[in-house]
């Protein structure tokens with residue numbers, strides 16, 4: 001994105017690596033709607049649920065007991081143990097809670113730490129396009145170079161090992177994957193993940209697997225990349241509590257991986273963060289102990305909304321493939337002849353529905369918009385009525 005005149009004035013004060021970052025295509029958009037009334041938002045990517053009360057209450061009680069100090073840099077031992085148990089029970093992958101798991105301030109911090117721990121200036125990190133907005137920025141902040149592998153609706157936004165292999169150069173350090181995907185909702189089947197594993201092993205690359213939406217799949221199983229045979233020793237698995245337990249504001253996630261890499265990440269974490277928020281760690285313990293019924297209930301509800309919105313989008317003429325995970329629909333808007341930014345801006349101004357332009361997630365997101373369906377069915381229904389009117393008016 002072009003640096004504007006004001007930014008140019010500041011650029012001497014600001015580091016080159018920060019100046020290289022584009023403003024988030026999502027934030028920019030939300031600044032627009034901040035002062036508008038009556039907007040239905042399919043924009044923000046977070047659950048509309050509050051955190052289940054028994055989870056919040058555990059943290060409240062711990063505060064009442066005065067449990068307000070730093071924790072160990074790696075996180076409360078019980079939380080690391082429960083996280084290891086969760087990964088073993090759900091995906092059959094084993095991590096030592098003492099040295100192979102680090103509790104972080106959300107997957108956001110874990111991503112940043114992973115990049116800073118492994119990327120040298122000029123190293124290349126391969127990722128899909130479209131991808132989650134923070135992926136390329138984290139690589140740039142680590143002074144690496146994001147390298148994009150295009151994906152499309154025709155191939156279900158899945159990526160093949162061979163497509164990744166074509167992008168490998170002498171400078172490639174890592175492959176960053178994120179499934180179920182934000183923004184597309186795609187879930188990677190096991191055979192394709194095996195293909196990526198084979199490529200990573202052949203070229204001795206680290207795979208960073210962002211599995212924050214692992215629990216949110218519909219009718220398909222999530223395969224944990226690290227659970228595939230022979231890949232764990234070169235994998236950094238990222239997971240968190242934000243999405244599955246409706247805990248975005250608590251800021252709690254984790255990284256699991258080989259001891260050497262987790263130790264390097266912990267070194268950065270101890271100087272920059274110290275320890276993840278103590279009340280959030282207590283809440284996460286409660287989530288792992290007793291939150292499963294809540295997760296299942298929310299997944300069932302997201303699934304109802306998913307089916308409703310996908311059918312609704314297709315009915316109004318916005319071709320939408322069936323997302324199998326996360327809580328996003330990613331319909332094509334090419335029938336209107338508009339760019340995704342034009343579409344999103346006009347839709348907001350004329351019909352007061354907020355969606356996110358696909359271009360915010362990379363060049364291959366152009367021609368699509370992201371609609372988050374973690375909102376009430378009633379709002380989704382009204383949003384579809386308004387979008388239907390809009391598409392009818394502009395359809396070519």
Ligand SMILES: Cc1ncc(COP(=O)(O)O)c(C=O)c1O
Pocket residue numbers: 045105106107108109132178181182210212240241242248251252253
């Ligand atoms: C794919 C993906 N990874 C990571 C994050 C960050 O999550 P957290 O709240 O754990 O920092 C998000 C949040 O939207 C996401 O969609």
